[in-house]
Amino acid sequence: MNTVTCERAREMFSDLFEDALSERERAEVEAHLAHCARCRRAYEQFCYLVNAFRALPEVPVEPLFAERVMARVRAEEARRRERRVWSLLPVVLPRAAAVVAVGAIVAALVVVGVGRLRPMPRRFAAAPSAVATAPAKAAAERREEGLRAEQTPPTPEAQATRGTPAARATAPSTEARAAVPPPKGRAARITRRTAAPRAEAGAPEEIGVGEAEEEARPSAAPEAAPRGRAGPAGEGALSREMLAPAPGIERARESAAGAPVALRAMPAREEGAADVVAPRAPAEVAAGPLEVEAAPRWRAGGRGPRGAPAPPVALPEPRAEPAVEPPVGVTSLAAVVDHVVVPVTEGEFRGIVSGTYNFELDNVSVTFALRTVAKVSNTTIVIAEPLRGRVTTRMRAVSAEDAIRRLARVADLIVRQPAPSTFVVLGQDGEEVWECNGGGEEDKLGGPARF
Amino acid sequence: MPESDAALVRRCRAGDAEAFDTLVRRYQRQTVNLAYRLLGDLDAAHDVAQEAFVCAYRALGKFRGAARFSTWLYRIVYNLCLDELNRRRRRSAEHSLDNFYAADDSPMLDVPDPNPDPAEEVAVRLLQREIRRAVARLSPTHRAVLVMYDLQGLSYEEIAEVLRCPLGTVKSRLSRARLALRAELAGKLEQFAPRGGRSDLGER
Numbered sequence: 001m002n003t004v005t006c007e008r009a010r011e012m013f014s015d016l017f018e019d020a021l022s023e024r025e026r027a028e029v030e031a032h033l034a035h036c037a038r039c040r041r042a043y044e045q046f047c048y049l050v051n052a053f054r055a056l057p058e059v060p061v062e063p064l065f066a067e068r069v070m071a072r073v074r075a076e077e078a079r080r081r082e083r084r085v086w087s088l089l090p091v092v093l094p095r096a097a098a099v100v101a102v103g104a105i106v107a108a109l110v111v112v113g114v115g116r117l118r119p120m121p122r123r124f125a126a127a128p129s130a131v132a133t134a135p136a137k138a139a140a141e142r143r144e145e146g147l148r149a150e151q152t153p154p155t156p157e158a159q160a161t162r163g164t165p166a167a168r169a170t171a172p173s174t175e176a177r178a179a180v181p182p183p184k185g186r187a188a189r190i191t192r193r194t195a196a197p198r199a200e201a202g203a204p205e206e207i208g209v210g211e212a213e214e215e216a217r218p219s220a221a222p223e224a225a226p227r228g229r230a231g232p233a234g235e236g237a238l239s240r241e242m243l244a245p246a247p248g249i250e251r252a253r254e255s256a257a258g259a260p261v262a263l264r265a266m267p268a269r270e271e272g273a274a275d276v277v278a279p280r281a282p283a284e285v286a287a288g289p290l291e292v293e294a295a296p297r298w299r300a301g302g303r304g305p306r307g308a309p310a311p312p313v314a315l316p317e318p319r320a321e322p323a324v325e326p327p328v329g330v331t332s333l334a335a336v337v338d339h340v341v342v343p344v345t346e347g348e349f350r351g352i353v354s355g356t357y358n359f360e361l362d363n364v365s366v367t368f369a370l371r372t373v374a375k376v377s378n379t380t381i382v383i384a385e386p387l388r389g390r391v392t393t394r395m396r397a398v399s400a401e402d403a404i405r406r407l408a409r410v411a412d413l414i415v416r417q418p419a420p421s422t423f424v425v426l427g428q429d430g431e432e433v434w435e436c437n438g439g440g441e442e443d444k445l446g447g448p449a450r451f
Numbered sequence: 452m453p454e455s456d457a458a459l460v461r462r463c464r465a466g467d468a469e470a471f472d473t474l475v476r477r478y479q480r481q482t483v484n485l486a487y488r489l490l491g492d493l494d495a496a497h498d499v500a501q502e503a504f505v506c507a508y509r510a511l512g513k514f515r516g517a518a519r520f521s522t523w524l525y526r527i528v529y530n531l532c533l534d535e536l537n538r539r540r541r542r543s544a545e546h547s548l549d550n551f552y553a554a555d556d557s558p559m560l561d562v563p564d565p566n567p568d569p570a571e572e573v574a575v576r577l578l579q580r581e582i583r584r585a586v587a588r589l590s591p592t593h594r595a596v597l598v599m600y601d602l603q604g605l606s607y608e609e610i611a612e613v614l615r616c617p618l619g620t621v622k623s624r625l626s627r628a629r630l631a632l633r634a635e636l637a638g639k640l641e642q643f644a645p646r647g648g649r650s651d652l653g654e655r
Contacts, residue, residue, distance in 0.1 A: 014626035045640040052578050054601045061483045066475045069504045077468045
């Protein structure tokens with residue numbers, strides 16, 4: 001009755017396991033197993049293996065995944081409608097709009113606070129609908145300030161932060177700065193910032209937040225004159241070792257000293273500029289210099305009225321009391337960082353500047369770290385809440401996106417820590433080391449910083 | 452009673468983007484996990500899953516309902532994963548197999564465990580680590596069939612829809628994939644699998 005060879009029997013293991021054999025086949029293979037010890041053992045292992053495989057755990061979906069998808073979907077939908085409108089106009093017009101919109105994205109590098117970023121063309125085309133409320137007005141004022149500040153030409157230091165060899169060459173002061181150890185991080189920071197034209201904007205005490213908040217302006221006020229990001233002044237705090245662009249990015253950064261980099265790096269995707277992966281809350285940024293309010297994204301309008309995709313209207317957002325209950329499905333109060341995708345790479349739609357970077361961040365605030373990454377990669381980051389905590393990390397040859405995600409994860413980790421604590425996260429390859437300080441009060445933004 | 456996929460798809464196509472929200476929430480877990488098991492990288496998996504949903508939304512107009520929405524979506528995920536894997540192959544050095552499925556070892560992943568026997572549990576965990584490595588070495592097609600059938604619980608029919616191949620092909624691919632996996636693990640199984648009797652590790 002031995003009609004089945006060992007080889008054939010093994011081919012039948014899978015169906016035997018699934019009970020998917022015919023009576024006859026089953027009898028045959030079982031007969032074979034009855035007298036062939038090796039195949040019997042092999043089948044045991046086979047079953048064990050399949051079961052062990054089936055017991056692999058599921059991985060959790062990141063907390064705001066669906067929100068991110070829907071933000072893009074709504075943007076898409078809004079864009080479609082937009083296109084319908086545009087299609088009535090001469091072809092030139094939308095193109096111009098797209099170009100300008102790209103400029104606006106470039107300006108909109110980092111948003112602190114809660115912003116529902118609307119698709120750029122709409123922003124550009126439609127009247128600003130967000131300015132009705134008091135906080136929004138405040139934002140508008142700040143935005144103007146920011147505008148003024150932004151228009152001032154970049155300082156050598158600012159250029160140095162771009163990290164290109166060329167830029168570095170034009171900024172010999174980098175060396176000097178690196179050589180002089182700041183007496184106290186914060187003081188040093190302030191000095192640098194006063195050197196930068198933009199420093200006027202924030203009171204020195206509020207450097208951390210003030211600066212972050214400045215960053216918010218361009219996005220908070222996307223209707224403002226679109227412009228290339230000319231003067232990222234005030235970021236002189238980066239030592240040049242921190243930003244060592246890996247070769248891939250050199251091309252894009254070649255002329256990084258000036259504004260048009262991003263413009264050049266971004267093939268204008270006509271239809272839409274940014275794929276805005278934004279949290280759901282509709283409120284525009286209205287964060288004061290000291291407190292970046294924890295605006296609860298899950299409240300006040302949430303997703304907007306059903307059936308009306310992405311209404312650009314920013315509802316008046318009541319200032320949030322910090323202790324808001326998280327909504328079901330969001331695991332932490334500050335499900336923290338959302339990256340907003342700027343379409344940049346040539347050809348590929350990957351969302352973020354291609355190329356890899358090395359980052360070395362030594363005990364900097366998570367916000368600063370994120371901002372750093374955003375800066376070098378022309379990425380917009382939305383930080384919904386003040387991020388506590390500081391981070392020390394080395395990331396080698398990571399894409400900007402990776403870096404952001406990792407930082408976001410760390411930020412999330414820290415925020416979830418109820419008590420101040422320090423912990424270390426080993427990177428996937430064991431090469432990166434994160435030291436996170438969950439920090440207490442003083443570690444809030446603007447705490448004793450050592451940038 | 453929850454709204455059916457087909458009904459939701461109809462609403463989406465009628466311009467109701469919010470109906471899509473329900474679909475996203477319904478399928479995000481499977482989508483992310485499928486991508487993760489194909490790519491071995493949690494971040495990339497989220498990216499691909501996000502992209503897949505957006506692509507699906509864009510393409511809903513072309514979705515004629517011949518297949519299930521789920522398998523149609525998984526097919527998009529599968530294709531995007533293949534693209535991603537191809538891209539990686541082109542810049543090969545970047546992704547080493549060591550990182551494959553690193554998220555499984557992440558301390559953040561705390562999966563409650565039903566297994567009462569710690570020693571057995573350790574053995575299974577060790578074997579699972581080996582399995583993950585072995586799975587990473589399989590061809591994407593084999594990996595896909597294994598993942599969809601054994602991890603995601605898709606039927607042969609559904610897998611055939613995803614891969615656009617005949618039912619029989621799915622079966623034979625599954626069989627071959629399992630044997631390939633077993634071959635990859637030849638030595639390890641000897642080490643970890645207990646002797647005697649069919650293991651009754653928890654079926655999922």
